[in-house]
Amino acid sequence: MNFLKRAWLNVWAKKGRSVLLILVSSAILMFVLAGLLIRSAAVKATDQAKADVGATVTLSANRQAAFKKVQSSSSSSKSSRPKMTLTPVKLSDAAKIAKLSNVKSENVTSSTSVNASSYDVVSTTSGMGSSQGGPGNMKGGTSSGDTQINGVSATSLTTAFSDNQSKITKGRGITSADKNTNHVVIEKNLASQNDLTVGDTITVKKTTGSKAKVKLKIVGIYRASATASSSAGPMSSDPSNTMYTSYTLANTFKGSKYAGTADSVTFNVSNPAKVSSVKAAGKKLINTSSYSLSTDDASYQTVKASMSNVESFANKIVWLVAIAGTIILALIVILMIRERRFEIGVLLSLGEARWKIVAQFFTEMLMVIVVAVAIAGAGGKFVGDQLGSQLVAQSTTTQTTSSSTSTQPGGGQPGGGGMRGGNGGPGMQQASSTKAADTDLDISVSAVSLAELGGFGLAITFLSIMIASGGILRLEPKKVLIS
Amino acid sequence: MLKTQNLGYWYQDKSQPLFQDLNLTFDEGQSYAILGHSGTGKTTFLSLIAGLDKPKSGDIWLGDRSLKQIGLTNYRRHDVSIVFQAYNLFTYMSPLNNLLTAMAITGAEHAGDKFFARRTLNSLGIGEDLVERNVQHLSGGQQQRVAIARAMACDAPLVVADEPTGNLDEDNTQEVIDQFQQLAHQQHKCVIIVTHEPDVAARCDHQFRLENKQFTQLA
Incomplete structure (x- = not known):
């Protein structure tokens, strides 16, 4: 050595x-x-x-198939042409997909609108006039009202809240525990305009069926982002008139035939690299002529x-x-x-x-x-x-x-x-x-x-x-x- | 002790050898001088008996084993010590470390290695004030004495030296030759010195002259 x-x-x-x-x-x-x-x-x-970024697979009605169906209709007259009907997503189908491996959680969304009864909606004044009057006939299967109802499984699972575009400022957000309740989370501007706070009750009027009045209990107040306000188009209602409820309550507003359904169900995939395989496996569990599965892993792919x-x-x-x-x-x-x-x-x-x-x-x-x-x-x-x-x-x-x-x-x-x-x-x-x-x-x-x-x-x-x-x-x- | 048997060497042309059919014997306890003019092949002869090169013909025997049997690396490690004209010390070491390194490589075992190395250096006039100084800071004579001390410390039976006094003045030359004589007579080594200086050769026990491709023993 x-x-x-x-x-x-x-x-x-x-x-x-x-x-x-x-x-x-x-x-x-x-x-x-x-x-x-x-x-x-x-x-x-x-x-x-x-x-962090995550990726999602969304189950929703197959709009393309429905559109093709309308187009293939033999009638050429505008009045007799059949209306495009979209089949709401069955929650039983969603439950099957939720059981697939790599599916972390799911968020059921069901949207509709109602009319204000015990409060005044926030009206936006711009060069184009008041937008009060609702978002127009934009939601499949629902009539228009002045208050937008976003029925969700949990507010925390929505993009608006998870991306911090909207924030709970008082009380709490909607959770899965709010299923089958009349709990609601309202926007801060709407609350302050009507002197409403957590624990208060408001009354809304259905836009469908008996048009009955329904009492809702405020469990939380959220602040919508400035971007959300400015991004709303001229035909949109003011974002302050958007309320979050459980999807079961939104279905109740839409009518009894919407029980057990949703507009869409978004599945959060634990490993974004497996999005395609989740989509492929999910397709085998649904009727693809009525429903479609779309993926969104853009954030993951970008990163x-x-x-x-x-x-x-x-x-x-x-x-x-x-x-x-x-x-x-x-x-x-x-x-x-x-x-x-x-x-x-x-x-x-x-x-x-x-x-x-x-x-x-x-x-x-x-x-x-x-x-x-x-x-x-x-x-x-x-x-x-x-x-x-x-x-x-x-x-x-x-x-x-x-x-x-x-x-x-x-x-x-x-x-x-x-x-x-x-x-x-x-x-x-x-x-x-x-x-x-x-x-x-x-x-x-x-x-x-x-x-x-x-x-x-x-x-x-x-x-x-x-x-x-x-x-x-x-x-x-x-x-x-x-x- | 060391014998050459029909030893021959040439560079490129076999018909023009430096020397051929050399049969010489070198005994232990004796010193030998090999004289000759430049280019006669005396240094080549030295490189052969030092194991630095292989003969083109014939063989060299150490005792009853030929160098081929021993292997050149083993031979250099255990059987021969070389002293060069240019000293060839490890320039980044002290005299003491030069000796200790050589002893470690050759496997020379002495009781209390460091003490032995110091004593050897002291005996050759390298005092305590110099033993741990870098060798580059020593004079030519001192460096040559370190080189001789290194050869002594390795304790090989054969010591060969190539023009060991070539760079030394008269006083240092005499001292170095004395050291070689002591190696031969007191430590019973076989010392072979290649030189072109007749005065140096005269102090050795035996003198050979390499001339016309043959060795001639001088009286």
Whole structure:
């Protein structure tokens, strides 16, 4: 093991050369570490995106099939042409899909409208006049009223609330416990205009059947986002006139034949990568001529594509720097070995084994690399942070641009109005773009990345010594020492 | 102790050998000088008996084993110590570490290695103030004495030296030759010195001249 001592004596005696080697190796390893950190952060971010962004599969009436049916009708007269009828989703079908693996939760939505009885609706005054009068005949199977009723399983499962576009400010939101109750969550402006608060009761009038009055108990007050107000079209009711109830109550307003049905059911998929398989399995459980299953994993795909670009670029950095580093170090070691030919000759004349001489050089480089790994570990995070944020900014901008280009206006789900949770609509697309843009790389130097860097350092050292030691193996001591 | 048997060497042209059919015997406890003009092949002869090169014809025997049987690396490690004209010390080490390294590589075992190395260096005039100084800070004569001390510390039965006094002044030359003589006579080594200086050769027990591809023993 004398070669270890020789290596140490050499590194220590030639401090200047050792420091230079440490600096060169540190620079190489710093870039390797930056690449490794960005790569692992990108993988982590993609995994996190799966959990955070999520993806959904929505079961709703098959609007396209219904439209085709109307078109194929033989009658050409406008008055006798049959109306497009959409079959409400059966909750029994939804229950079957909910049992599929990878389905985390489901949100039933059933929307309708009612007329205000014990309160005044909020009216919006604009250049186009008052919008009071309701959203028009926009909801399948329902008559218009001045108050929009969004029946849900739970408000927290709706996009508006999960994306923080709407927020509960008092009381609580609708939960599955509110099923078959008259509980309601109203908008803040509507509440303040009518001096209503949590615990108060309001009365609404059905727009269908007996047009009976129904008493509703306020359990929560929410604040709709400013965007929601401004995004409402001229034909829409003011967003403040939207109330959230359990879907069972919304079905009651629609009429007895709507019991056990919904406009749509949105299934949250635990692993966004499995969206397609959930959709395929779900299709086997439903009558596809009446119902359709649509997927929405745009957010996940945006983040995934963005992170894939970053990961791929980071991979290239790692390998390019590693290869370039090996070549640079090999050249340095070759030069170093050439100037130590006499030393090698003396060692050979003393009967030292050639492999031990190679081992001495390897040990010397290893000592240098160990220090370089420590320096790179300290500096790699800084380089990784800078490089990573540049990459993400560039990649996210590209992805957001392509995402908004592909967004089609009016992409709401069939069978209901644009207010029903916005599944697949422009609002949702906007939300996903925002989420993708918010994705940042959590670049941190972990023990694993340092170990990986150590591995790269070891490999670079080994390869460069192997390349350079060809000369040692061929060296004849007589030529060095006697000639 | 060391015998050459029909030893021959040539570079490219076999018909023009440096020497051929050399049959020489070198005994332990004796010192030998090999004289000759430049280019006669004396250094090549030394590289053959030092195990740094292989003969083109014939063989070299150490006791009852040929170098082919021993293997050149093993031979260099255990059986021969070489002293070079240019000293060829490890320049990044002290005299002490030079000796300890050589002892570790050759497997020379001495009770209290460090103490032995210091004593050897001291006996050759490398005082305590110099033993841990970098060898590059020593004079030529001191470096050559370190090289001789290294050869002594390795404890090989054969010591070969290539122009060991070539870079030394008169005083240092005499001291170095004294050391070689002590190696031969007190430590019973076989010392073979290649030199072109007749004064140095005259101090050795035996002198050979390499001339016209043959060795001639001088009276």
